[in-house]
Amino acid sequence: MKFATYHDGSRDGQLWVVSRDLTLAMPATGISASLLSAIEDWDAVSPRLASLYDRLNAGEEPFATRFEPQRCLAPLPRAPQWLDASAFLNHGRLMDKAFDNPPSPDFETIPLIYQGASDDFRGPLADVEFPDDALLIDVEGEFGVVLSDVPMGTAAEQAEAHIRLLVQINDWSLRALGPREMRAGFGFLQAKPSTAFAPLAITPDELGPHWAKGRVNLPLHVEINGREVGRARGDEMHFSFGQLIAHCARTRRLSAGTIVGSGTVSNADRDAGSSCISEIRVIELLDQGAARAPFLTWGDRVRMEARLPDGSAPFGVIDQSVVRT
Amino acid sequence: MKFATYHDGSRDGQLWVVSRDLTLAMPATGISASLLSAIEDWDAVSPRLASLYDRLNAGEEPFATRFEPQRCLAPLPRAPQWLDASAFLNHGRLMDKAFDNPPSPDFETIPLIYQGASDDFRGPLADVEFPDDALLIDVEGEFGVVLSDVPMGTAAEQAEAHIRLLVQINDWSLRALGPREMRAGFGFLQAKPSTAFAPLAITPDELGPHWAKGRVNLPLHVEINGREVGRARGDEMHFSFGQLIAHCARTRRLSAGTIVGSGTVSNADRDAGSSCISEIRVIELLDQGAARAPFLTWGDRVRMEARLPDGSAPFGVIDQSVVRT
Numbered sequence: 001m002k003f004a005t006y007h008d009g010s011r012d013g014q015l016w017v018v019s020r021d022l023t024l025a026m027p028a029t030g031i032s033a034s035l036l037s038a039i040e041d042w043d044a045v046s047p048r049l050a051s052l053y054d055r056l057n058a059g060e061e062p063f064a065t066r067f068e069p070q071r072c073l074a075p076l077p078r079a080p081q082w083l084d085a086s087a088f089l090n091h092g093r094l095m096d097k098a099f100d101n102p103p104s105p106d107f108e109t110i111p112l113i114y115q116g117a118s119d120d121f122r123g124p125l126a127d128v129e130f131p132d133d134a135l136l137i138d139v140e141g142e143f144g145v146v147l148s149d150v151p152m153g154t155a156a157e158q159a160e161a162h163i164r165l166l167v168q169i170n171d172w173s174l175r176a177l178g179p180r181e182m183r184a185g186f187g188f189l190q191a192k193p194s195t196a197f198a199p200l201a202i203t204p205d206e207l208g209p210h211w212a213k214g215r216v217n218l219p220l221h222v223e224i225n226g227r228e229v230g231r232a233r234g235d236e237m238h239f240s241f242g243q244l245i246a247h248c249a250r251t252r253r254l255s256a257g258t259i260v261g262s263g264t265v266s267n268a269d270r271d272a273g274s275s276c277i278s279e280i281r282v283i284e285l286l287d288q289g290a291a292r293a294p295f296l297t298w299g300d301r302v303r304m305e306a307r308l309p310d311g312s313a314p315f316g317v318i319d320q321s322v323v324r325t
Numbered sequence: 326m327k328f329a330t331y332h333d334g335s336r337d338g339q340l341w342v343v344s345r346d347l348t349l350a351m352p353a354t355g356i357s358a359s360l361l362s363a364i365e366d367w368d369a370v371s372p373r374l375a376s377l378y379d380r381l382n383a384g385e386e387p388f389a390t391r392f393e394p395q396r397c398l399a400p401l402p403r404a405p406q407w408l409d410a411s412a413f414l415n416h417g418r419l420m421d422k423a424f425d426n427p428p429s430p431d432f433e434t435i436p437l438i439y440q441g442a443s444d445d446f447r448g449p450l451a452d453v454e455f456p457d458d459a460l461l462i463d464v465e466g467e468f469g470v471v472l473s474d475v476p477m478g479t480a481a482e483q484a485e486a487h488i489r490l491l492v493q494i495n496d497w498s499l500r501a502l503g504p505r506e507m508r509a510g511f512g513f514l515q516a517k518p519s520t521a522f523a524p525l526a527i528t529p530d531e532l533g534p535h536w537a538k539g540r541v542n543l544p545l546h547v548e549i550n551g552r553e554v555g556r557a558r559g560d561e562m563h564f565s566f567g568q569l570i571a572h573c574a575r576t577r578r579l580s581a582g583t584i585v586g587s588g589t590v591s592n593a594d595r596d597a598g599s600s601c602i603s604e605i606r607v608i609e610l611l612d613q614g615a616a617r618a619p620f621l622t623w624g625d626r627v628r629m630e631a632r633l634p635d636g637s638a639p640f641g642v643i644d645q646s647v648v649r650t
Binding site: 135174185 | 456
């Protein structure tokens with residue numbers, strides 16, 4: 001199934017089901033008002049949502065309308081919780097070099113995950129506002145999972161069964177603020193403004209064999225101002241989503257609708273490019289002696305889409321411009 | 326006004342208005358289903374809530390029932406966001422000694438605030454479950470504020486006008502996990518399990534002169550297994566709540582219902598005791614050469630209440646026992 005959330009003036013938005021080929025859409029508000037309420041009541045409502053999805057794909061919904069990404073908020077405009085990992089160790093190693101952090105001894109065995117703000121996510125085509133471009137505006141292309149209720153102490157092997165939906169993420173970041181917040185030890189706050197999401201949240205079966213071992217095995221195409229800078233694949237994630245969920249649930253329950261992110265998708269193969277500017281810059285520094293790629297400024301545009309082998313974008317497209325508050 | 330949230334099986338709970346003297350209560354569900362929805366629509370609903378509160382205090386609500394703290398969830402059982410500061414520098418300095426952290430050069434000018442989980446708060450009398458007491462179970466007695474929508478870039482002087490309610494908090498902490506998570510730079514996750522709240526969220530006017538300069542000027546009485554260990558006052562907070570809010574809103578909007586915490590209430594005066602065990606231990610270490618106070622284990626009990634000069638507890642009482650999952 002594929003779900004979008006249309007703007008309707010409410011904080012949680014209006015749930016729509018979108019056809020597999022992203023051409024048609026139908027409101028699902030007769031079944032569940034919002035995607036959050038659907039996730040909270042998944043066992044009861046998902047069969048009816050599946051029926052609607054099947055009819056939509058079969059062309060049997062006479063009142064279906066054209067899918068309109070410009071009406072989309074983030075699939076969950078607000079979520080109970082947002083936990084973002086750094087599960088691609090290639091990215092982590094490069095960022096440690098960029099920030100001049102000493103490598104952690106637990107790097108390969110304990111996932112790094114920060115608690116982010118989940119009250120105000122950005123839609124796929126929404127302008128992103130910042131107060132000052134001297135804060136070094138950057139992006140992070142990621143994959144994520146939306147969970148059902150997860151009990152405290154759930155093991156990694158059981159955790160994957162709690163994944164209800166997959167999402168594609170742009171974790172906006174302010175690099176001038178990150179290193180100080182990391183050193184202070186309390187984690188990111190000002191350095192991690194509102195996160196943005198591709199329009200569609202999809203059930204894992206939509207990816208067929210490209211969802212495997214708790215990882216999204218697709219390339220994430222990242223363009224900055226029309227130039228492709230990254231096409232890194234999601235299967236190089238060191239920790240699976242199941243392992244990330246288990247880490248998060250060790251000492252607490254996770255509520256239905258919790259989103260866990262992969263962190264910046266990154267491959268050891270240099271030809272895959274990068275899913276964030278900081279990584280491009282540290283590679284330039286290492287390979288060419290100087291970082292040249294600029295951080296973003298007013299009017300700059302970022303496009304991100306994961307692609308299936310047939311070229312289609314199962315999550316739709318993130319396409320955002322940077323503007324001044 | 327004073328608000329409580331009764332358990333009704335829903336995730337947000339049922340909004341009740343409680344009389345000033347905490348004897349009587351009336352459901353406010355005819356006005357607003359939950360405290361979160363009231364906060365989101367405050368300008369429209371607060372006059373009607375105020376009328377109900379006035380009638381309740383005047384004994385003019387014939388269907389009022391006895392206030393039952395044992396039915397209470399946290400006033401907001403889940404909130405859009407939970408941002409917890411360390412605004413009592415006396416506590417921060419002692420904890421830096423305890424964790425052997427080098428003092429930050431910005432310590433007195435930039436607040437330390439972590440993003441916490443806000444999806445699953447604990448009620449005032451709820452047992453708190455942990456998987457293992459070797460994780461060094463500790464408490465942190467705090468005050469907090471519940472906000473209306475705060476625009477990005479709101480200055481400290483304007484921020485205080487967004488405070489709708491005051492709350493009293495026990496920020497449960499696992500000390501065995503904190504130092505590693507601080508060193509790793511991504512902030513607290515496993516070290517900060519679900520936070521607990523006193524039963525009543527109150528409008529600032531309820532404290533009269535004891536809400537001043539953006540601070541709660543009351544002692545917070547903390548008892549562990551029946552022995553009072555702390556009575557530190559809230560007015561020694563180095564940063565005001567307005568300053569903390571401005572810090573949080575620098576690069577993002579804050580949604581209505583966001584909770585900002587003070588961090589552990591702590592006074593330089595040793596006679597005030599401490600609002601957490603770690604602080605007791607580091608003081609023992611400094612003053613007596615060895616830390617003796619044990620962290621908590623199964624069956625241990627923690628009671629916290631702020632007190633007005635007349636001995637009454639404006640937020641009600643937190644009284645929790647530690648249990649094994």
